[in-house]
Amino acid sequence: MKLSEKAEEILEAMWIAAEEEGQGFAEMEKIGVAADDPAFKELTGLAFIEIKEGRVYFRPEGKQEGRSTIRRHRLAERLMMDVLNIRGESGDSKACQFEHLLNEGVDARVCTMLNHPDTCPHGKAIPPGECCLEAKRSGDLGVVRLTELKSNEEGKIVYIQTKDNKKMQKLVAMGVLPGNRIRLLQSFPSYIFRVGYSEFAVDAEMAREIFISHLQEKV
Amino acid sequence: MSLFRKKSSCHTPLADAPCGARKVALVGNPNVGKSVLFNALTGAYVTVSNYPGTSVEVARGTAVVGGESFEIIDTPGMYSLLPITEEERVARKILLEDSPDMVIHVVDARNLERMLAMTMQLVEAGLPVILVVNIMDEAERLGIAIDIPLLAKRLGIPVIGAAVARKRGLSEIRESLSCFKRSAHTVPDYSRRLENDIAEITGLFRSRFTLSPKAVALLLLQRDQEMTDLVLEAEGEGFAAVEAKIREKIYARRESFHLDLSLERRKITEKLLDGVFRVPDKRKVTLSEKLSRWAVRPLTGVPLLFIVLYYGLYQFVGVFGAGTMVDFLEKKVFEGYFNPRITEIVKDAIPWPVLQELFVGEYGVITLGLRYAVGIIMPIVATFFLFFSVLEDSGYFPRLALLVDRLFKKIGLSGRAVIPMVLGFGCDTMATMVTRTLETVRERIIATLLLSLAIPCSAQLGVIMALLSKAPGALLIWFVCLLLIFLLVGLLAARIIPGETPLFYMELPPLRLPQLSNILTKTYSRMQWYFMEILPLFILASVLLWIGKITFFFEKMAGWTAPVMAAIGLPREAAVAFIFGFFRRDYGAAGLYDLQTKGLLNPRQLTVAAVTLTLFIPCIAQFLIIKRERGLKVALAIGFFVSFFAFGSGYLLNKLLATTGIL
Secondary structure, eight states, X not given: OOOOHHHHHHXXXXXXXXXXXXXXXXEGGGSSSOTTOHHHHHHXXXXXXXXXXXXXXXXXXXHHHHHHHHHHHHHHHHIIIIISOOOHHHHHXXXXXXXXXXXXXXXXXXXXXXXXXXXOTTSOBOOOOHHHHHHHHHTOOOEEEGGGSOTTOEEEEEEEOOSOHHHHHHHHHTTOOTTOEEEEEEOSSSEEEEETTEEEEEOHHHXXXXXXXXXXXXX | OHHHHHHHHHOOOOTTOOSSOEEEEEEOSTTSSHHHHHHHHHSOOOOOOSSTTOOOSOEEEEEEETXXXXXXXXXXXXXXXXXXXXXXXXXXXXXHHSOOSEEEEEEEGGGHHXXXXXXHHHHHTTOOEEEEEEOHHHHHHTTOEEOHHHHHHHHTSOEEEOBGGGTBTHHHHHHHHHHOOOOOOOOOOOOHHHHHHHHHHHTTOOSXXXXXXXXXXXXXXXXXXXXXXXXXHHHGGGHHHHHHHHHHXXXXXXXXXXXXXXXXXXXXXXXXXXXXXXXXXXXXXXHHHHHHHHHHSHHHHHHHHHHHIIIIIIIIIIIIIIXXXXXXXXXXXXXXXXXXXXXXXXXXXXXXHHHHHHHHSTTOIIIIIIIIIIIIIHHHHHHHHHHHHHHHHHTHHHHHHHHHHHHHHHTTOOGGGHHHHHHHTTOHHHHHHHGGGSSSHHHHHHHHHHHHHHOOOHHHHHHHHXXXXXXXXXXXXXXXXXXXXXXXXXXXXXXXXXXXXXXXXXXXXXXXXXXXXXXXXXXXXXXXXXXXXXXXXXXXXXXXXXXXXXXXXXXXXXXXXXXXXXHTTOOTTHHHHHHHHHHOXXXXXXXXXXXXXXXXXXXXXXXXXXXXXXHSOOOHHHHHHHHHHHOHHHHHHHXXXXXXXXXXXXXXXXXXXXXXXXO
């Protein structure tokens, strides 16, 4: 079963009004889709929603569907911004088109690639999916920025992401090379890390560019 | 026997030495001991410290080994053949333009793996390399074992294990200089793809360069502007083909050429070091590391900083240097003993009162110039430089830099700027020179501005502290004013001056117990520099002041500036202190000191005068250095801004103090 794009938009608007804003329902005229749109028929037909006196309510299956729809939408936004670097309105509209492709497991892949983000670029929560819960259970933090490490945690450098060649050169000169082990010694007021037998202090700006695959601290 | 043979075998004193000594360049990462080695080889002195990036200038000296003399060149630290900073550019320039007969690459034994990448670059560039694996003692203490002969065999160049600060390995290094023969060493191969790329480029070269074609090709691929210009110049019309090929390769490898290359190099070093470099399974935590943790955690680091400042700056420099020692030298030695006698002698020898004045009068060269220089300035500066050298050698400064980085970012600087800022409390002129080590032009300008405005030098600081300590509260007001102005101007400058925000990254050298001899030599050489710079100015100032006095220029000047002085609530005599201040900042403060002794200033006036004078225009020497380092335009802009700002602040402070009646 694949919902129409309009139907997905309705579910998203409803999720925001009913769940996030805590109203429990969404006003018909605020959804942004004409009341006579066939999408409403489609959703009531699937028993996802109920419409009573101009208010739209979720039914249990519909709530589940709304949740994953909003998740896909926000993952798409993250993808646009973090990976494709498309920002602003163009990013938002591209995300709207893209989200409809993120079903049947594609969302889980994207989510893992983005390392299970908690929020969308606008700061709204992304409801966790099965993949996020699984990652949480296994304690696998995946690839994180050096800034995400806690003091005294060790990891392996996976890659350096920077557009600035000079920055890359500086990091390489410090021995920050993929494959090397790195230990974060302190994160405030500056980041201090150790590679080999040398210690370096860098600011957040540089620490952010270093991506670490996290090794669990063995006590 | 074998030892004897070994020694005698290669010393062939060169009777027919080629014209000019053979050149030896010392290169390597910052803070690996190049300067210590330079000093040991030449017996000359360059500033050595436990702080990366101290050798801004290139030092040259002569070493005599087995009857032959060598010209030794100490270069600023460089991380690789591809320069990022100004210092690295300077260092590479020597390799390119001086074409040294030998290049000693000094590396830190503990980080051999990381630093060997540059050794390979040097070898690959076809330079005659001798590798010195330094700081072996500290590496051994950590349980690291290095098979030097095996490494030498694999690299095909002389390799020497050393601890030059402990004099270990020096004789081997000397010996390797006189025995050095340029040999064809094997240059390790990169991956086939990279080697093909390189070959395609080098195939287009028609001219020869100081570096090997392979090294040149790699630098071009890394978009090294300087190298591109050199190749353009050498190849002329042929450059178009080279450029097109480079563009093509850069595009094909646009993803991450720099990283790929570094990874390939690491793979090669790993192979070279297999079985050579053995580390213990468990990392030893040394005492210095524990102490280091203390110094960098805000919770313990900030109190530690205050302890350092209190005992080092306040107790040692302020109370001992500016108090006890100045009292002794200035009051007892000069005023009690030296000045009266010399006055008598001069008065006997020179019959003309006007000329007597030149030497022993109110502004006399001896009674004022020498007294200020030796009696007041010297003890303060000496204690400050001693304090600074101890901090520098212990390795505390990089830790301080990381503590303040966040704060400094707000005023447009990075933590790196902490060195010039602290040094400024010793001598702003010297500190202005050191701002060269900062990375961006913007950062250099902001640091220069703040140094000339809100950082009082030690001599001035000493005198002002002595002056204000007599008026309770005045010292606090002065301090708060300067701190606020420092932050305010910094914040504004960070907003107004265009350019990128500096990045902060810095190696943290291990904390070390400073060596007394090194500290003393360093303090001595800084003092020497200081006096070479200031004594002539002191004498000149005395002469000018004397001319001013006999021509009644000061009275006139005081008359002209009376409205300005009145505006900030000062007696007209204070103008003299400000005129002094232009010659030397501390001179001006000392001028205030004289006024205060005469009872001409009340606490409020004293505070206002001290604040204004501290902010007021940098001394001549600093101004000249600003001009040299930053250019005339910036120097003039800073000069005008500082002057207006100083008197503006004085005016406001006076009004504020007068209306609130705090003082």
